[in-house]
Amino acid sequence: xxxxxxxxxxxxxxFSLAQVSEDFEGGWDEGSWPTYATDCNQGGKVTLDSSTxxxxxxxxxxDGAGGxxxxxxxxxxxxxSGDVYVxxxxxxxxxxxxxxxxxxxMPDSAQGTKKHLRIGGQSKILMYNRESDDATLPDLSPQxxxxxxxxxxxxxQCFEYHVGTDGTIExxxxxxxxxxxxxxxxxxxxxxxxxxxxxxxxxxxxxxFGWESYGGDTNTFWYDDIVVGSSRVGCADAx
Numbered sequence: 328x329x330x331x332x333x334x335x336x337x338x339x340x341x342f343s344l345a346q347v348s349e350d351f352e353g354g355w356d357e358g359s360w361p362t363y364a365t366d367c368n369q370g371g372k373v374t375l376d377s378s379t380x381x382x383x384x385x386x387x388x389x390d391g392a393g394g395x396x397x398x399x400x401x402x403x404x405x406x407x408s409g410d411v412y413v414x415x416x417x418x419x420x421x422x423x424x425x426x427x428x429x430x431x432x433m434p435d436s437a438q439g440t441k442k443h444l445r446i447g448g449q450s451k452i453l454m455y456n457r458e459s460d461d462a463t464l465p466d467l468s469p470q471x472x473x474x475x476x477x478x479x480x481x482x483x484q485c486f487e488y489h490v491g492t493d494g495t496i497e498x499x500x501x502x503x504x505x506x507x508x509x510x511x512x513x514x515x516x517x518x519x520x521x522x523x524x525x526x527x528x529x530x531x532x533x534x535x536f537g538w539e540s541y542g543g544d545t546n547t548f549w550y551d552d553i554v555v556g557s558s559r560v561g562c563a564d565a566x
Contacts, residue, residue: 390545410492
């Protein structure tokens with residue numbers, strides 16, 4: 328009930344101040360956390376799982392199939408109108424490979440209709456991908472790859488990021504900033520040359536958690552203790 332109570336209280340706040348906090352201990356409210364799969368959905372599955380959790384007994388499980396149409400996500404459109412900060416505890420069953428995948432996707436009106444700002448992996452490291460021009464953060468050069476990080480498997484990881492209205496991107500894994508996944512407005516970054524060539528400033532309209540593979544990779548991800556708000560909450564506030 329905690330998550331539902333928080334969402335009800337947030338309904339009384341101005342949209343620009345909205346903060347969503349969900350631990351799924353009251354179950355999966357599919358009205359507040361609907362599934363999301365653009366164009367097609369063939370084989371992906373989202374379920375409430377009581378066999379593993381970061382806190383309490385429940386988490387959300389996503390079984391992602393291979394290929395684009397094997398994608399499936401769940402998430403929320405209750406996001407701040409300004410800067411957006413997201414914190415989620417994430418557990419992956421398999422390591423990221425050389426293939427391009429996403430485990431968070433965000434519809435981005437700045438890029439155009441049905442285009443997304445995506446977080447996932449390629450070259451075995453965490454990365455961002457801008458769908459409209461296929462730019463990556465970091466550059467997938469040896470230096471860019473070294474400036475990012477792998478996503479550990481089999482245990483809960485605290486993953487946080489910030490999307491700023493000025494185009495800023497910041498990312499933390501277990502409270503540690505990732506240089507290769509940082510791009511600040513007006514600040515040159517040798518690992519973000521491709522990303523910073525564009526003048527696009529993200530205007531995301533939702534945050535969705537799940538799996539999307541642009542090759543044959545499959546994976547299972549779990550998500551728990553999700554917070555979406557206008558300021559960073561860090562990792563220490565969840566049990």
